[in-house]
Amino acid sequence: MYELNTLLPEYDIKLPTCMYPMKVLNNSRATVDVKADASNGLCNGHANLLATSAVTSGELTKKVCALDLDNLSAQIQKLLKSSNDVDGVSARQEKVLKQLQELKEQMANIRASLGLCQKGAQHTVQTSLRNGGLREEPLHDIVINGHPNFIPYALLALKNAWKDLFTIDVKIFKHSTVPDIGKEASEFEKKLAQVKVDPSKPKVNVSLIWKNCEHTEMISSPTMYVPIYGEVNIIRYLGRVGPEAYRYENSPNCNEIDAVLDICYQLLRCNTSKSRAAMLRALNLRLGKQKYFGGDEISVADIGVHSSLKRLPAITPKDLTPTLTEWRKRVQLVTQL
Amino acid sequence: MVADKENVATASSAVEGEATSKKAAKKQAKEALKAAKKAESKAANMAANGEEAGDAVDVSAGRYGSTGLIQSKEKFEERKFVSVNELSQPEYRDQVVWVRGRVHTSRAKGKQCFLVLRQQSSTVQCILAVNERVSKQMVKFSGNVSKESIIDVQAKVVTVPNKIESCTEQTIELCIEQLFVVSLAKPQLPLQIEDASRPENADDPEGLNIRVNQDTRLDNRILDLRTPANQAIFRLEAGVCRLFRDILTAKGFTEIHTPKIISAASEGGANVFTVSYFKESAYLAQSPQLYKQMAIAADFDKVYTVGAVFRAEDSNTHRHLTEFVGLDLEMAFKYHYHEVLHTIADTFTGIFKGLRDNYSREIEAVNQQFKAEPFKFLEPPLILEFAEGVKMLREAGIETGDEEDLSTPNEKLLGRLVKAKYDTDFYVLDKFPLAIRPFYTMPDPNNPIYSNSYDMFMRGEEIISGAQRIHDPDFLVERAKHHGIDITKIAAYIESFRFGCPPHAGGGIGMERVVMLYLGLDNIRKTSMFPRDPKRLTP
Numbered sequence: 016m017y018e019l020n021t022l023l024p025e026y027d028i029k030l031p032t033c034m035y036p037m038k039v040l041n042n043s044r045a046t047v048d049v050k051a052d053a054s055n056g057l058c059n060g061h062a063n064l065l066a067t068s069a070v071t072s073g074e075l076t077k078k079v080c081a082l083d084l085d086n087l088s089a090q091i092q093k094l095l096k097s098s099n100d101v102d103g104v105s106a107r108q109e110k111v112l113k114q115l116q117e118l119k120e121q122m123a124n125i126r127a128s129l130g131l132c133q134k135g136a137q138h139t140v141q142t143s144l145r146n147g148g149l150r151e152e153p154l155h156d157i158v159i160n161g162h163p164n165f166i167p168y169a170l171l172a173l174k175n176a177w178k179d180l181f182t183i184d185v186k187i188f189k190h191s192t193v194p195d196i197g198k199e200a201s202e203f204e205k206k207l208a209q210v211k212v213d214p215s216k217p218k219v220n221v222s223l224i225w226k227n228c229e230h231t232e233m234i235s236s237p238t239m240y241v242p243i244y245g246e247v248n249i250i251r252y253l254g255r256v257g258p259e260a261y262r263y264e265n266s267p268n269c270n271e272i273d274a275v276l277d278i279c280y281q282l283l284r285c286n287t288s289k290s291r292a293a294m295l296r297a298l299n300l301r302l303g304k305q306k307y308f309g310g311d312e313i314s315v316a317d318i319g320v321h322s323s324l325k326r327l328p329a330i331t332p333k334d335l336t337p338t339l340t341e342w343r344k345r346v347q348l349v350t351q352l
Numbered sequence: 353m354v355a356d357k358e359n360v361a362t363a364s365s366a367v368e369g370e371a372t373s374k375k376a377a378k379k380q381a382k383e384a385l386k387a388a389k390k391a392e393s394k395a396a397n398m399a400a401n402g403e404e405a406g407d408a409v410d411v412s413a414g415r416y417g418s419t420g421l422i423q424s425k426e427k428f429e430e431r432k433f434v435s436v437n438e439l440s441q442p443e444y445r446d447q448v449v450w451v452r453g454r455v456h457t458s459r460a461k462g463k464q465c466f467l468v469l470r471q472q473s474s475t476v477q478c479i480l481a482v483n484e485r486v487s488k489q490m491v492k493f494s495g496n497v498s499k500e501s502i503i504d505v506q507a508k509v510v511t512v513p514n515k516i517e518s519c520t521e522q523t524i525e526l527c528i529e530q531l532f533v534v535s536l537a538k539p540q541l542p543l544q545i546e547d548a549s550r551p552e553n554a555d556d557p558e559g560l561n562i563r564v565n566q567d568t569r570l571d572n573r574i575l576d577l578r579t580p581a582n583q584a585i586f587r588l589e590a591g592v593c594r595l596f597r598d599i600l601t602a603k604g605f606t607e608i609h610t611p612k613i614i615s616a617a618s619e620g621g622a623n624v625f626t627v628s629y630f631k632e633s634a635y636l637a638q639s640p641q642l643y644k645q646m647a648i649a650a651d652f653d654k655v656y657t658v659g660a661v662f663r664a665e666d667s668n669t670h671r672h673l674t675e676f677v678g679l680d681l682e683m684a685f686k687y688h689y690h691e692v693l694h695t696i697a698d699t700f701t702g703i704f705k706g707l708r709d710n711y712s713r714e715i716e717a718v719n720q721q722f723k724a725e726p727f728k729f730l731e732p733p734l735i736l737e738f739a740e741g742v743k744m745l746r747e748a749g750i751e752t753g754d755e756e757d758l759s760t761p762n763e764k765l766l767g768r769l770v771k772a773k774y775d776t777d778f779y780v781l782d783k784f785p786l787a788i789r790p791f792y793t794m795p796d797p798n799n800p801i802y803s804n805s806y807d808m809f810m811r812g813e814e815i816i817s818g819a820q821r822i823h824d825p826d827f828l829v830e831r832a833k834h835h836g837i838d839i840t841k842i843a844a845y846i847e848s849f850r851f852g853c854p855p856h857a858g859g860g861i862g863m864e865r866v867v868m869l870y871l872g873l874d875n876i877r878k879t880s881m882f883p884r885d886p887k888r889l890t891p
Contacts, residue, residue: 158774160775188732188734189730189731190728191708192728194705194708222734234772234773236747237768238748
């Protein structure tokens with residue numbers, strides 16, 4: 016192979032005085048080590064660059080890159096053994112964290128002295144607390160478009176079920192494409208308004224718009240305009256942002272709950288009484304002898320099935336099996352549709 | 353007389369070399385036409401007098417011709433007139449009716465003549481064929497009536513087997529029995545109504561591409577206004593005004609009239625017209641603001657006014673006029689300016705609903721020529737805070753400050769974002785930063801950088817900007833000083849709050865702008881009947 020000539024001239028680079036010199040993270044001993052290694056002709060120019068900015072580039076390029084695995088592992092061992100490095104790093108971290116805390120307090124003081132409102136940050140904090148400290152994007156206010164003939168009862172059901180855990184703050188609008196929303200929808204509005212809003216609980220703002228649209232759809236952010244279609248999918252979304260007890264993704268029943276919600280989706284699209292009966296049979300089978308769908312605890316699956324049944328006036332109590340009727344009574348206590 | 357003048361005008365503007373020959377030819381043609389007309393009217397007159405025409409026996413003598421100048425000599429009470437848009441009703445089938453309308457188009461071919469009669473936006477086809485009661489002369493006369501002339505016809509309503517696609521009354525036509533010219537139009541029109549009413553669809557390669565440009569339209573505004581779209585626009589505009597009045601009257605408002613000639617500029621001194629006022633000079637009102645507020649101080653509680661507003665802004669944009677109609681309102685409230693905010697927003701919703709329910713024909717007529725998405729709104733109206741709007745913009749990647757005013761592109765983008773999320777063309781933005789509002793705006797009690805002020809938007813453009821006004825004279829002085837305003841100049845304004853004034857808020861709307869945005873038109877000159885801008889003072 017050809018030997019590459021040095022591109023940069025071989026003299027010391029004068030560092031500008033307007034910059035802070037970075038302290039070498041590993042102690043000076045490590046730097047010496049690395050330097051020594053570099054002169055040994057090891058292929059760790061990478062570590063070299065990281066460790067010190069003072070190394071001249073000429074020194075690096077001169078060395079022939081011979082891969083010596085034994086030497087390398089010995090090098091790694093040596094680095095790992097130097098435990099006081101790790102201690103040093105953790106001490107630094109502690110210090111940085113402390114400084115950050117101080118900075119935060121200072122900011123809070125400044126804010127307080129200026130009398131600025133601390134809005135905006137509020138529900139981020141609350142949701143992240145609920146989320147076990149996981150960093151979470153602030154919840155978008157969401158918009159749900161629904162046709163007054165296909166009322167999204169799940170919203171009311173969830174609102175009632177989550178009364179003590181989580182607030183769904185619903186504002187209702189009427190779109191210009193629907194001059195009249197009808198009796199049932201206004202009844203639904205009234206019931207929604209009756210549920211108390213607890214300001215201390217984490218919440219999501221929902222704008223429900225009665226609109227002449229084909230699907231019940233949900234929009235969270237206009238910049239990333241990907242509407243979510245179908246009531247059960249909205250339930251799934253709310254299930255993820257809602258209280259922990261209703262997050263089902265990590266539960267062993269995850270698949271079961273999804274299957275039940277899918278049945279609901281199909282049920283709402285059934286046109287004939289025969290196909291509806293088939294869906295009801297499937298639901299009955301899934302429920303079996305359990306208290307709720309997927310176990311002893313109520314879940315979003317129950318919310319989905321319950322509101323879907325409510326939405327289909329064609330399904331009379333006669334169509335339901337005794338187990339389903341029993342189940343419906345139980346769920347009704349929670350959802351109060 | 354008129355024809356001669358026309359000749360002079362065209363000749364003078366023509367190229368020198370051809371001028372004489374063209375002029376002569378035209379003149380001759382005119383003369384011939386005139387002579388023919390004279391002969392015809394003479395014949396008609398003679399026929400009317402009961403005398404037979406010399407050369408041929410005219411069987412329809414007395415059944416056509418000119419009415420002459422209608423000087424209210426006769427009443428003809430037996431003539432029952434029917435409007436064109438009612439003709440297709442079954443009660444008129446096979447009946448003989450009278451109709452007055454304009455000749456939209458006419459086409460004479462041998463023994464037949466087709467006329468399309470227009471009345472405002474409605475058109476109907478008329479047919480005239482030689483038979484035992486209709487003479488050849490009558491057909492010829494009818495074919496020669498110039499476009500846009502007003503005629504009276506007596507005709508029989510006949511249902512047609514095939515739909516007439518070119519008219520609004522598609523199921524019937526009129527068989528003319530008598531035809532009289534009421535008012536003759538000049539044979540040469542500066543623009544053709546057909547061209548002026550052609551739909552604007554640029555992506556149709558097959559369609560005729562003859563357009564009438566905006567300036568020609570405005571120069572010949574009375575002809576331009578005869579197009580169905582323009583008829584609809586100004587009927588709808590009247591609707592906006594009527595709804596504004598009706599809704600506010602129902603809410604307990606009183607209409608007031610404020611002076612338009614004022615002694616001092618009301619909103620800053622820059623954009624104001626100066627007029628001579630005897631030995632001094634005066635200004636044309638830029639807004640009825642001060643007078644509305646004085647009416648509030650004078651215990652009128654809730655007031656509105658509809659009237660001309662003048663802005664001496666030298667901006668030639670699609671949305672600026674130097675004179676426009678302002679719909680202004682001001683209202684005293686009890687404790688929170690949201691009482692007023694909701695009143696204004698509800699008034700808008702009411703207007704939109706009224707237009708949607710009662711003016712659907714007009715909206716459709718405008719849409720035929722100028723395509724636009726139907727106007728969408730929510731009820732109750734969507735109210736967002738300024739900070740939320742800024743947040744939405746930032747999410748979309750726009751850098752904008754907390755206390756920065758919305759630039760026009762940002763305003764439009766925010767409109768699109770709101771539309772994408774809420775699907776509404778109308779929304780309210782509340783709590784604007786104090787720094788970008790006039791000095792008389794009340795600051796927000798909870799956060800000193802914001803104020804109790806609001807803007808409302810239609811299709812992403814601001815149509816009303818309002819606020820709670822400072823009603824305390826001392827605080828007003830303080831705020832004026834903060835803005836570096838000369839207190840002596842606004843002494844009268846401040847004085848009007850010295851005798852006790854209720855807390856109040858309000859706002860002003862430009863009527864033309866509301867109509868333009870409601871219909872999704874691209875130029876405010878389309879919604880002003882005789883627009884005034886820096887370059888146009890006539891007609």
